[in-house]
Amino acid sequence: MPYCRECGAKIIYDRNTRSYVCPGCGLIYTPQDLIADARRGIEAGLEAEEKKRRKYAEYLEWWTSSKK
Numbered sequence: 001m002p003y004c005r006e007c008g009a010k011i012i013y014d015r016n017t018r019s020y021v022c023p024g025c026g027l028i029y030t031p032q033d034l035i036a037d038a039r040r041g042i043e044a045g046l047e048a049e050e051k052k053r054r055k056y057a058e059y060l061e062w063w064t065s066s067k068k
Contacts (some may be wrong), residue, residue: 002034 002011002020008023032049 002029002037005037 003009003022004011004022004027006027007024009022011020011022011027011029013019014021017028020031020034021027022029033044
């Protein structure tokens with residue numbers, strides 16, 4: 001179940017409008033909006049993972065160079 005990006009409430013599907021509606025704040029999402037949000041979340045996760053790998057590689061390089 002997706003959550004609203006504004007208030008964090010669970011959004012529900014409205015068959016009449018064929019969209020997702022947040023009962024908390026009334027924000028309306030299309031299925032394309034949810035796909036785009038998911039894609040952005042995946043990309044952000046990949047960026048964070050790459051940053052973590054880079055930081056580890058830099059630390060490892062520093063550690064091995066300081067032991068000479």
